[in-house]
Amino acid sequence: MSEVAGLSDLDRLLEHRTRLGICVLLSRNDAMTFRLLRDLLDETDGNLGANLSKLEEAGYVVARKEYEDRKPVTWYSLGARGRQQVRAHLAALAALVREAQQEPR
Amino acid sequence: MSATLQNLARDLAFLRQAVDRTARMPPAIYFLWAVIVGVGGVVVEQRTWAVWYWLGASVVGLLASAYLGWRHGVRMGAVSRERGVRAVLHWGGIVAAVFAATALVWRGQLAVEAVSGVALLLVSLGYYLMGVHEDRWSYVPAVLALGAAVSVTMIPGSWAVAGVACAAGLALMGVLEWTRERRRHV
Numbered sequence: 001m002s003e004v005a006g007l008s009d010l011d012r013l014l015e016h017r018t019r020l021g022i023c024v025l026l027s028r029n030d031a032m033t034f035r036l037l038r039d040l041l042d043e044t045d046g047n048l049g050a051n052l053s054k055l056e057e058a059g060y061v062v063a064r065k066e067y068e069d070r071k072p073v074t075w076y077s078l079g080a081r082g083r084q085q086v087r088a089h090l091a092a093l094a095a096l097v098r099e100a101q102q103e104p105r
Numbered sequence: 106m107s108a109t110l111q112n113l114a115r116d117l118a119f120l121r122q123a124v125d126r127t128a129r130m131p132p133a134i135y136f137l138w139a140v141i142v143g144v145g146g147v148v149v150e151q152r153t154w155a156v157w158y159w160l161g162a163s164v165v166g167l168l169a170s171a172y173l174g175w176r177h178g179v180r181m182g183a184v185s186r187e188r189g190v191r192a193v194l195h196w197g198g199i200v201a202a203v204f205a206a207t208a209l210v211w212r213g214q215l216a217v218e219a220v221s222g223v224a225l226l227l228v229s230l231g232y233y234l235m236g237v238h239e240d241r242w243s244y245v246p247a248v249l250a251l252g253a254a255v256s257v258t259m260i261p262g263s264w265a266v267a268g269v270a271c272a273a274g275l276a277l278m279g280v281l282e283w284t285r286e287r288r289r290h291v
Binding site: 017020021024025028029030031032033034035036037040041073075093096097100 | 110113114116117119120123124126127181182183184185186187188
């Protein structure tokens with residue numbers, strides 16, 4: 001069986017919807033707070049936190065803590081590695097979709 | 106394969122929605138321009154200082170909008186320098202075009218009666234292009250500004266009414282955006 005175009009370039013870490021969502025949102029913004037990511041992705045604190053930790057460990061995402069009105073606010077941004085991986089992953093997804101659309105029905 | 110692709114398409118649609126929600130115009134900017142346009146509509150009837158009002162208000166409004174956009178981003182939790190620069194370039198371009206139209210009046214190449222209509226057409230174009238590229242709700246103020254441009258060109262002395270109608274439309278947009286934000290965070 002021949003390999004489908006783009007399949008081998010997919011990033012395993014970004015195959016999870018939440019992690020892909022985090023990276024795509026961060027690729028469109030310089031920085032985003034935990035709260036907004038949670039609201040936009042419709043996730044629980046625990047689930048989002050766990051996925052952000054995985055992305056941080058892999059060096060995709062960088063966290064920065066700040067205080068606003070004495071309350072801690074965590075800002076996340078995409079690191080250089082994360083930006084590169086997201087771009088490659090999205091290109092692979094696009095190739096995959098193109099390939100699938102060419103399949104005979 | 107097709108089930109996987111369906112899931113993928115669903116995920117991507119969900120992500121696109123999430124991305125769109127971070128690129129909305131802050132309600133405060135709509136309210137600011139509602140005030141500027143509403144007052145401006147009345148001021149235009151007093152011809153002598155109308156030009157000065159609009160020249161000053163457009164620059165101050167642009168700078169205040171940039172600040173409000175940045176502050177809104179920080180408060181909401183999403184900052185994007187690229188988006189901010191793009192918005193300033195977009196609206197800065199429109200303001201520069203309005204200035205150029207005013208300069209044509211001073212050079213005697215454009216009738217003073219025509220400059221208000223031209224300025225409104227440029228503002229309408231600004232909102233229309235924003236609707237095309239960013240937020241389709243911007244078609245609403247685009248239509249309002251176009252209507253105002255037509256009315257001030259066709260009906261002499263209709264500036265106050267046109268200004269107040271545009272201000273009401275902008276305020277309504279602000280309320281809609283504010284409600285949408287509140288619903289998201291409740």
